[in-house]
Amino acid sequence: MAITKVGVLGCGLMGAGIAQVAAQAGFMTVVREVNQAVLDKGLDRINAILEKDVSKGKLSAADRDASLARLYGTTSFEDLADCDLIIEAIVEQLPAKREVFTALDELCPPSTIFVSNTSSLTIMEMAAVTKRPDRFAGLHFFNPVPVMKLVEIVRALTTSDETIASLHEFTRALGKTPINTSDTTGFIVNRLLVPFLLDAVRLLESGVATREDIDEGMKLGCGHPMGPLTLLDFVGIDTVYSIANIMFDEFREPRFAPPPLLRRMVLAGHFGRKSGQGFYSY
């Protein structure tokens, strides 16, 4: 089906990026947050990134204005009722995700495709609370969304071929490259990335090296753009902690178990860049 209007749930780190790229690619885009203050923070972030692109000469002022004219922020679910595609990017917790999909399933026509940007949850657990399991899939973006070219398209047991084809077309229209994966916790990239990030925390915890030397090691030794502890701060310690727990629950392998330090950091509110404190201070 042709997608012209996109609804995004959540205007945090990922939701804001997804809403931005959708509006820039020419889609009418509605982004929904829980309250006006959180929404304003997310919309401010989008404005600041577009402004920076204009000042760098990467984007014309006219294109910025046109993109912003296609983007609408709301705190109401009703404003998403006529969307062709709903992309969920709220907190990495199953009950919260099931709740928003249950609410939208009542509001949106049967033709609307629902997708989750989850990093690690099972798509089928969300599809099962809706009456559209064939029009339900995973669409996993990478952080920062405007920069990272990859999108994982996740086929649940019930996802139809038509839905997958529409998501391929949509992903290409955003200027991203899709890869296909089955509905297995962590899909492709996080299945490989998360144990690596957790191992970096274990190295720090066990006193093998300083945070700076661990990060420098992987940057200069392996050509990673960011060291693993910097990347943990960038993704969000709270988010990685949730992902690790979900992956450990699924596979019961020690390499997915969150190291004790991660749990203590979450309890302390040290969520990384978004809270001002993580492995580093911001």
Ligand SMILES: CC(=O)CC(=O)SCCNC(=O)CCNC(=O)[C@H](O)C(C)(C)COP(=O)(O)OP(=O)(O)OC[C@H]1O[C@@H](n2cnc3c(N)ncnc32)[C@H](O)[C@@H]1OP(=O)(O)O
């Ligand atoms: C958890 C999950 O489920 C899945 C995940 O997402 S895992 C995380 C995946 N992401 C990564 O691994 C990111 C690794 N880091 C990087 O690729 C790079 O460090 C980076 C792109 C974030 C920054 O690049 P850098 O060269 O160090 O810094 P910088 O020069 O400031 O930025 C490079 C470009 O990205 C842009 N950029 C950086 N951060 C940005 C952001 N948050 N939003 C938009 N654009 C951004 C900059 O504007 C800059 O653009 P130009 O080249 O056009 O000037």
Ligand SMILES: NC(=O)C1=CN([C@@H]2O[C@H](COP(=O)(O)OP(=O)(O)OC[C@H]3O[C@@H](n4cnc5c(N)ncnc54)[C@H](OP(=O)(O)O)[C@@H]3O)[C@@H](O)[C@H]2O)C=CC1
């Ligand atoms: N961070 C990353 O690098 C990546 C994350 N993801 C996935 O994207 C999703 C969002 O992550 P991210 O953007 O980092 O998280 P953020 O914490 O930045 O944003 C989540 C947003 O959802 C809102 N929210 C929280 N609880 C609810 C709820 N019950 N109902 C509706 N909205 C709610 C939050 O509002 P409030 O601030 O008020 O809590 C917040 O604005 C997660 O599933 C994550 O796993 C996928 C790829 C990469």
